[in-house]
Amino acid sequence: xxxxxxxxxxxxxxxxxxxxxxxxxxxxxxxxxxxxxxxxxxxxxxxxxxxxxxxxxxxxxxxxxxxxxxxxxxxxxxxxxxxxxxxxxxxxxxxxxxxxxxxxxxxxxxxxxxxxxxxxxxxxxxxxxxxxxxxxxxxxxxxxxxxxxxxxxxxxxxxxxxxxxxxxxxxxxxxxxxxxxxxxxxxxxxxxxxxxxxxxxxxxxxxxxxxxxxxxxxxxxxxxxxxxxxxxxxxxxxxxxxxxxxxxxxxxxxxxxxxxxxxxxxxxxxxxxxxxxxxxxxxxxxxxxxxxxxxxxxx
Amino acid sequence: xxxxxxxxxxxxxxxxxxxxxxxxxxxxxxxxxxxxxxxxxxxxxxxxxxxxxxxxxxxxxxxxxxxxxxxxxxxxxxxxxxxxxxxxxxxxxxxxxxxxxxxxxxxxxxxxxxxxxxxxxxxxxxxxxxxxxxxxxxxxxxxxxxxxxxxxxxxxxxxxxxxxxxxxxxxxxxxxxxxxxxxxxxxxxxxxxxxxxxxxxxxxxxxxxxxxxxxxxxxxxxxxxxxxxxxxxxxxxxxxxxxxxxxxxxxxxxxxxxxxxxxxxxxxxxxxxxxxxxxxxxxxxxxxxxxxxxxxxxx
Numbered sequence: 001x002x003x004x005x006x007x008x009x010x011x012x013x014x015x016x017x018x019x020x021x022x023x024x025x026x027x028x029x030x031x032x033x034x035x036x037x038x039x040x041x042x043x044x045x046x047x048x049x050x051x052x053x054x055x056x057x058x059x060x061x062x063x064x065x066x067x068x069x070x071x072x073x074x075x076x077x078x079x080x081x082x083x084x085x086x087x088x089x090x091x092x093x094x095x096x097x098x099x100x101x102x103x104x105x106x107x108x109x110x111x112x113x114x115x116x117x118x119x120x121x122x123x124x125x126x127x128x129x130x131x132x133x134x135x136x137x138x139x140x141x142x143x144x145x146x147x148x149x150x151x152x153x154x155x156x157x158x159x160x161x162x163x164x165x166x167x168x169x170x171x172x173x174x175x176x177x178x179x180x181x182x183x184x185x186x187x188x189x190x191x192x193x194x195x196x197x198x199x200x201x202x203x204x205x206x207x208x209x210x211x212x213x214x215x216x217x218x219x220x221x222x223x224x225x226x227x228x229x230x231x232x233x234x235x236x237x238x239x240x241x242x243x244x245x246x247x248x249x250x251x252x253x254x255x256x257x258x259x260x261x262x263x264x265x266x267x268x269x270x271x272x273x274x275x276x277x278x279x280x281x282x283x284x285x286x287x288x289x290x291x292x293x294x295x296x297x298x299x
Numbered sequence: 300x301x302x303x304x305x306x307x308x309x310x311x312x313x314x315x316x317x318x319x320x321x322x323x324x325x326x327x328x329x330x331x332x333x334x335x336x337x338x339x340x341x342x343x344x345x346x347x348x349x350x351x352x353x354x355x356x357x358x359x360x361x362x363x364x365x366x367x368x369x370x371x372x373x374x375x376x377x378x379x380x381x382x383x384x385x386x387x388x389x390x391x392x393x394x395x396x397x398x399x400x401x402x403x404x405x406x407x408x409x410x411x412x413x414x415x416x417x418x419x420x421x422x423x424x425x426x427x428x429x430x431x432x433x434x435x436x437x438x439x440x441x442x443x444x445x446x447x448x449x450x451x452x453x454x455x456x457x458x459x460x461x462x463x464x465x466x467x468x469x470x471x472x473x474x475x476x477x478x479x480x481x482x483x484x485x486x487x488x489x490x491x492x493x494x495x496x497x498x499x500x501x502x503x504x505x506x507x508x509x510x511x512x513x514x515x516x517x518x519x520x521x522x523x524x525x526x527x528x529x530x531x532x533x534x535x536x537x538x539x540x541x542x543x544x545x546x547x548x549x550x551x552x553x554x555x556x557x558x559x560x561x562x563x564x565x566x567x568x569x570x571x572x573x574x575x576x577x578x579x580x581x582x583x584x585x586x587x588x589x590x591x592x593x594x595x596x597x598x
Contacts, residue, residue, distance in 0.1 A: 002596055034595060052595060182592070189584075239388050246581060262584040270594045277577030282545060284576075285488075285561040293395050293481070295353060295571045296333060297301055297596065 002297070003098035005058040005107065006182060006268075007051050010090040011069050012078050012173075014045040019072045026068040027051055030061040036268065045080025046089070050268070055099060055107055058214040063118075064089055064112050070119045070172040075146050083140060083142045086121065086173030090138065093129075093179045095183050096270055104179035105129045112177035116164025119172070123163040126178035131162055138176065146173045160246040181214075184234040184273055185266035186242065188249050192258045198228035201252045205230075205245060212248065214239040228260060243280050271295075301596070302397035304357040304406065305481060305567075306350055309389040310368050311377050311472075313344040318371045325367040326350055329360040332577035335567065345388070349567070354398060354406055361390055361410050362417075362469025369418045369471040374445050382441045384448050385420065385472030389437065392478045395569055403478035404428045406544075411476035415463025418471070421452060422462040430461055441566065445472045480513075483533040483539065483572055484565035487548050491557045494520040497527035500551045504529075504544060511547065513538045526560060536572040542579050570594075 013019050020040055028035045033053035039046040051061060066088045073087035091111070093104040108129035116123045130136045145153055150168050152159045160166050161174065168174055190198060198219030203209050206217040212234035220229045231248055234242065250260055265274070271289065279287060289295055312318045319339055327334045332352035339346040350360060365387045369397055372386035389409070392403040407428035415422045429435045444451045449467050459465055460473065467473055489497060497518030502508050505516040513535035519528045529548055533541065549559055564573070571588065578586060588594055 004592065004596065006592065036595060052592065097596075123564035147440055174370045221441045242581065260582060262582045264584050264591055267590065268592045269590055271591050274574070274577050274581075274591060277583075278573050278575075281576035281580035282541065282573075283559060285563050287564055291564055291566065291568055292570050292573060293303065293305065293351070294594075296335060297303065297396075 003054045004096035005055055005099055005104060006094040006096050007053075007058050007062050008013050008092055008094065009049055009062065009065055009088055010084075010184075011049070011065075011073065012045065012075060012080070012084045012087050012089050013069070013073050014041045014043070014047050014080065017051055020047045020049075022072060023047075023065050023068045024049055026064040027061040030064060032056050032057040033061040041082075043080070044082035045078065046082045046084065047225065052096065055103065058093065059107055059111050061092075063114055066111075066115050066121070067119060067173065068090070069182060070121060070169065074171040075173040083139075083145050084173075085142055085146050086169070086175045087171070088175045090126075091175060091177045092127070092224050093265075094182045095179075096182060097229055101128050101179060101181070108177045108179045112175070113163045115175055115177070116161070119169070121169040122161035122165055122167070122174045124174060124176045125162045126154065126176050128179040129177065141176050149174060162176050181236040181238065182268075182270055182273075184242070184269050186232045186245075186263060187223065187266065188230045188246070188263040189225075189227045189233070190230065190249075190253055190258050190262045191261045192228055192256070193221075193226055195219060195228045197256045197258055198230050198254070200256075201249055202230050202232075204252055205232075205248050212240045212245060215245060221250075234273075237270070239274050240274055243276050246277075302353045303351050303395035304354055304358050304403060305393040305395050306352075306361050307391055307393065307482075308348055308361065308364055308370065308387055309383075310346050310348070310364075311344065311374060311379070311383045311386050311388050312368070312372050313340045313342075313346050313379065316597050319346045319348075321371060322346075322364050322367045323348055325363040326360040329363060330355050331356040333359040340381075342379070343381035344377060345381045345383065349529070351395065353401060355390065358406055358410050361392075362413055365390070365410075365414050365420070365474065366418060369420060369468065373470040374472040375470065377445070380573065382438075382444050383472075384441055385468070385474045386470070387414075387420075387474045389425075389475060390476045391426070393479060393481045394478075400427050400478060400480070407476045407478045408415075412462045413476070414474055415478070419464060419470070420471050421464055421466070421470040421473045423458035423473060423475045424461045425475050426561050427478040428476065440475050444553070448473060468536045468560075480535040480537065481566050481572075483536055483541070485531045485533055485544075485562060487529045487545070487562040488521065488524075488526045488560045489529065489552055489557050491527055491555070492520075492525055494518060494527045496552070496555045496557055497529050499555075500548055501529050501531075503551055504547050505533075511539045511544060514544060524594055533572075536569070540575050541572055542575050545576075
């Protein structure tokens with residue numbers, strides 16, 4: 001049985017390409033691990049590397065990435081638009097195939113402990129790996145950012161890390177390690193130039209405004225195409241499926257007299273999330289993923 | 300890059316389970332080859348074994364299956380409803396992933412030659428591997444069946460095999476080897492008890508009555524469910540897609556005032572064939588199969 005864990009570490013370096021390359025190289029050097037993507041954002045001064053592998057491979061690669069980041073990134077003097085607390089700022093493990101969320105929680109805790117023990121970086125556990133309800137959400141853990149946490153970690157017992165010393169690493173700060181469902185970035189484009197419609201629909205469907213669970217959404221104008229866009233992050237497609245969201249948008253748009261023109265998956269998506277559309281379209285009964293010939297390669 | 304060839308040999312034995320098991324075992328004994336299915340039909344006195352692997356593995360497994368069938372099946376005295384010419388009656392190679400139809404033609408020809416050379420069984424090449432246009436279709440090659448071919452192969456120069464001797468193997472007869480697209484068995488159920496509607500729609504869409512290329516279709520009654528069924532074999536989904544057929548059935552049914560209730564894939568289906576439904580449903584633009592996380596296991 002093949003297994004895939006996805007790992008999507010965020011590093012506080014988005015300007016020195018040679019440093020990001022070096023981190024990616026230390027991750028890719030682990031046998032069986034495949035780096036799928038590396039994105040640098042100079043404004044945020046931050047980069048995101050996406051890689052996959054089995055549990056053992058991903059654990060080792062995540063640690064090697066952490067080690068390189070700790071050696072090469074100095075948070076003193078780090079400036080950027082995105083909130084952050086350390087060189088390896090966030091390290092989420094994501095179950096994709098043949099592993100459970102609990103497996104990824106175990107992975108987060110063991111890699112987190114190793115980062116604390118071997119690199120002397122304090123580690124906080126978040127989302128599914130959190131040890132306290134108030135530590136599930138990232139913003140709670142990032143309060144005060146690097147500069148604020150430097151003081152708070154030593155003075156405030158409430159900010160004691162889950163692993164490692166109660167002081168920041170002198171250059172690498174702290175690290176937030178966790179487990180979460182796969183994130184799907186998905187845009188739905190509507191056949192109108194009226195951005196207010198996209199904004200209204202986004203507001204109606206997003207969780208933060210009382211809409212659908214695990215959906216983040218914003219409305220944008222695509223001026224050059226004469227369309228508007230509902231741009232989404234689906235943070236748990238098993239709670240709210242792409243089909244549910246698509247039907248919700250279709251119905252809200254229809255009430256505005258507008259049609260869905262197209263949708264676009266940005267980056268990666270798990271098979272089941274996309275397959276649900278085929279099941280819906282073909283009205284498939286009794287269909288199992290194992291009927292897809294290519295899945296037999298994963299047995 | 301992973302590669303998958305599917306192989307679906309038909310053997311002239313559908314009653315002695317121990318013989319079919321022995322054939323399946325000789326196929327499965329080849330490293331890297333996976334037997335997905337083995338079906339015995341006592342009325343046809345015939346069995347179909349489905350297996351996958353890379354080119355080298357499938358070539359070896361196909362030959363081992365042929366060797367066992369030639370050793371264990373005697374066509375003298377074989378009776379059954381299905382037309383046949385030999386112990387290993389038909390041996391098609393099917394490209395699934397990372398291999399082309401031309402690769403499968405090459406495979407069919409090299410395995411066919413080996414069966415002729417080492418087992419002294421005359422071999423005819425069919426479909427994409429055929430050496431003459433009139434040998435593409437199976438029924439042409441099966442003319443007269445085992446009993447008729449016994450005489451014709453020796454007397455009629457037109458029936459000379461592509462490989463091996465111009466006489467049948469004394470017990471195993473002849474063998475038809477080829478390459479073809481993957482076959483998808485698919486049923487679409489309609490919300491009516493009137494089987495005439497399913498029969499009319501089947502007639503309208505099937506190739507043999509001037510309908511869609513590479514579609515075979517029949518209409519049936521599902522009396523216990525109060526529905527009727529358009530039962531199809533899609534013989535080349537890249538020529539006529541499942542979406543095209545689904546839309547055709549939907550539109551023909553609508554004209555009869557009937558709706559599609561559900562559809563069902565019988566057995567195996569390639570990812571791309573089913574993914575087309577998701578692309579259609581979500582109106583996906585710029586979507587590539589490589590965006591599906593699990594496909595990264597095949598790189």
